[in-house]
Amino acid sequence: MLEVRDLAVEFDTEHGRVRAVNNVSFSVNAGEVVGLVGESGCGKTVTGLSLLGLVPSPPGKVVHGEILLDGDDLLKLDEAGMRRIRGSEVSMIFQEPMTALNPVLTVGYQMTEVLRLHKSLSQQQARHAAIDMLGIVGIPAPSKRIDEYPHEMSGGMRQRVMIAMALSCGPKLLIADEPTTALDVTTQAQVLDEIVRLQHQFEMAVILITHDLGVVAQTCQRALVMYCGQLVEAAPINSLFASPLHPYTQGLIGSIPRIREHKIERLPVIEGMVPDIAALPDGCHFADRCNRVQADCHERSPVLTPSADAGAVACWHPLEPQHD
Amino acid sequence: MAAAPETIARVAAPPHQGLWSKAFHKFCRDRAGLVGLWVVVLYAIVALGVWLGLWASDWAEVTGPKWGPVSAEHWFGTNLIGQDIFARALYSTRTAFELGLVVAVLSTFVGAVLGAFAGFFSGGWIDELVLWFMGVIDSIPFYLLVAAIAFSLGDSPYAMYIAMIATFWVGTSRLVRGEVIKLKELEFVEAAHAIGLSEVAIIFRHILPNTFHILLVQATITFVAAIKSEVILSFLGIGIQDGMSWGLMIAESTIEVLAGFFNNFIAASLLMFGLVMAFNMFSDALQDALDPRSVR
Numbered sequence: 001m002l003e004v005r006d007l008a009v010e011f012d013t014e015h016g017r018v019r020a021v022n023n024v025s026f027s028v029n030a031g032e033v034v035g036l037v038g039e040s041g042c043g044k045t046v047t048g049l050s051l052l053g054l055v056p057s058p059p060g061k062v063v064h065g066e067i068l069l070d071g072d073d074l075l076k077l078d079e080a081g082m083r084r085i086r087g088s089e090v091s092m093i094f095q096e097p098m099t100a101l102n103p104v105l106t107v108g109y110q111m112t113e114v115l116r117l118h119k120s121l122s123q124q125q126a127r128h129a130a131i132d133m134l135g136i137v138g139i140p141a142p143s144k145r146i147d148e149y150p151h152e153m154s155g156g157m158r159q160r161v162m163i164a165m166a167l168s169c170g171p172k173l174l175i176a177d178e179p180t181t182a183l184d185v186t187t188q189a190q191v192l193d194e195i196v197r198l199q200h201q202f203e204m205a206v207i208l209i210t211h212d213l214g215v216v217a218q219t220c221q222r223a224l225v226m227y228c229g230q231l232v233e234a235a236p237i238n239s240l241f242a243s244p245l246h247p248y249t250q251g252l253i254g255s256i257p258r259i260r261e262h263k264i265e266r267l268p269v270i271e272g273m274v275p276d277i278a279a280l281p282d283g284c285h286f287a288d289r290c291n292r293v294q295a296d297c298h299e300r301s302p303v304l305t306p307s308a309d310a311g312a313v314a315c316w317h318p319l320e321p322q323h324d
Numbered sequence: 325m326a327a328a329p330e331t332i333a334r335v336a337a338p339p340h341q342g343l344w345s346k347a348f349h350k351f352c353r354d355r356a357g358l359v360g361l362w363v364v365v366l367y368a369i370v371a372l373g374v375w376l377g378l379w380a381s382d383w384a385e386v387t388g389p390k391w392g393p394v395s396a397e398h399w400f401g402t403n404l405i406g407q408d409i410f411a412r413a414l415y416s417t418r419t420a421f422e423l424g425l426v427v428a429v430l431s432t433f434v435g436a437v438l439g440a441f442a443g444f445f446s447g448g449w450i451d452e453l454v455l456w457f458m459g460v461i462d463s464i465p466f467y468l469l470v471a472a473i474a475f476s477l478g479d480s481p482y483a484m485y486i487a488m489i490a491t492f493w494v495g496t497s498r499l500v501r502g503e504v505i506k507l508k509e510l511e512f513v514e515a516a517h518a519i520g521l522s523e524v525a526i527i528f529r530h531i532l533p534n535t536f537h538i539l540l541v542q543a544t545i546t547f548v549a550a551i552k553s554e555v556i557l558s559f560l561g562i563g564i565q566d567g568m569s570w571g572l573m574i575a576e577s578t579i580e581v582l583a584g585f586f587n588n589f590i591a592a593s594l595l596m597f598g599l600v601m602a603f604n605m606f607s608d609a610l611q612d613a614l615d616p617r618s619v620r
């Protein structure tokens with residue numbers, strides 16, 4: 001359904017031009033939940049924004065690539081065409097539910113606005129649709145709460161409103177950029193459950209952006225691992241956790257805290273620092289932190305190549321696939 | 325009695341604590357602000373009465389002797405051709421409100437729209453253009469601008485209005501531009517983009533409503549500025565062209581003051597001072613109440 005080919009996004013900064021997304025290719029099937037993981041600054045949000053044509057410009061620019069939604073290249077659309085896609089075919093929800101709703105407008109105003117923009121509904125019909133939608137995402141007494149202002153709602157409630165807005169026009173694809181990071185742990189779980197439930201109900205695809213592999217394990221069918229703007233591994237969840245191929249993925253999995261294990265001596269972390277994307281080393285960008293590094297890693301950049309188990313990895317010396 | 329539980333729930337619910345209700349409560353605790361507001365309302369009633377023809381409709385008629393003294397019939401005496409000074413001062417209240425309201429509303433509107441566009445597209449050509457306009461207008465002395473506009477419009481009664489609007493939008497615009505540069509970085513603007521709204525819709529429907537507290541305060545400040553400027557412009561002969569105003573009364577009184585007759589001057593100054601003072605008190609209290617940084 002969604003196919004991204006060779007996408008590259010650059011930003012003009014004081015330190016020169018940086019490539020935040022570097023030749024990324026992936027696809028998302030209809031009705032599939034795909035996790036996009038990686039450390040802070042690796043380009044997850046920029047990838048998500050570019051799918052909606054929302055890369056801030058200037059300073060950002062999509063340099064090349066194709067974003068095919070059911071075969072149509074979104075990058076070839078003009079601004080008006082892109083606006084018809086946003087919020088109706090592809091929706092996005094953001095990290096901060098506290099600031100993602102306009103503080104001076106009621107929830108009802110903001111919800112009917114989306115509905116009336118993309119569907120030809122009367123004010124009254126839009127209001128009914130909005131109330132229904134608020135009920136679907138689990139807001140109690142939606143016909144009362146629709147007239148409230150965002151500050152009268154809790155963080156979890158607001159994130160539900162954001163989800164209701166994003167889903168109200170029945171999108172094919174939902175991009176959820178760290179939708180639960182700003183919420184407390186119990187609310188996090190509830191909102192994630194809600195997203196999964198609605199994903200089934202509306203049969204839409206979801207790209208779940210997060211740096212929490214635990215969340216990915218719970219909710220996604222497939223995961224994409226990004227490092228310094230590149231996709232380093234893509235694999236179905238089971239094989240990714242059972243047998244990661246990229247040393248970076250292995251490191252990420254190793255750094256998930258395991259609460260149930262009694263003695264945690266030291267949380268394994270990946271040694272070293274993420275390189276500055278303005279001054280990336282030659283060859284494999286992970287080479288300096290990699291425990292399997294060899295001489296050729298510093299010379300040639302690995303490209304994403306398909307592996308067994310429907311996955312793909314960009315590494316010259318990947319880990320052995322583990323079976324059983 | 326079926327509605328009873330709901331009523332209880334509503335009473336028990338936490339009070340509405342939005343920016344506006346908070347501001348309202350804070351304003352109500354400000355004595356000076358309240359006094360200011362009531363005085364302004366009183367003036368507004370006077371102006372409305374003049375407009376409806378309830379009083380001061382005989383301001384242009386000769387109703388007494390030349391330079392008549394203060395009496396029960398003529399509370400402020402009469403002027404050099406025997407017109408009632410009190411009626412003229414009351415009538416001028418209407419002129420002041422007309423001018424203040426028109427100039428405040430229009431220049432706030434122009435300032436808000438231009439400032440919002442400049443801020444939203446900051447760094448772009450729209451911003452450059454608006455900033456250039458602001459720079460030009462700031463560099464022309466106000467009274468020179470009015471004179472220029474008055475002459476170019478051939479002594480049109482609107483010259484003063486146009487000149488004031490052309491000048492007063494700048495201050496509002498600067499404030500709004502700064503605020504919008506901050507606002508547009510907030511996530512709700514990105515979310516508005518993500519639902520497919522156009523930039524113009526985002527500016528008018530999502531950004532400008534967030535600057536409303538600034539616009540309200542700016543409108544009151546502009547109102548006062550317009551009334552004060554009118555006096556000087558009318559005195560110079562490039563202000564109010566027909567009708568009566570405090571500025572025209574003071575202009576008229578210059579001859580009288582030399583002859584030792586102060587009633588015209590005192591009546592006009594006193595009424596104008598009262599309104600300006602009250603409006604300033606109201607405006608200050610409003611500013612305090614709406615300041616998002618203030619605690620409580």
Ligand SMILES: Nc1ncnc2c1ncn2[C@@H]1O[C@H](COP(=O)(O)OP(=O)(O)OP(=O)(O)O)[C@@H](O)[C@H]1O
Pocket residue numbers: 011012013018020038039040041042043044045046047056059060211277
């Ligand atoms: N507006 C911008 N101007 C300049 N550079 C930017 C901008 N937005 C992103 N970048 C660059 O793109 C890189 C990737 O940013 P992005 O926000 O996609 O990271 P992320 O993976 O979402 O991180 P996080 O987990 O912290 O959200 C950043 O390191 C930054 O250098």
Ligand SMILES: [Mg+2]
Pocket residue numbers: 044045046177
């Ligand atoms: Mg991000």
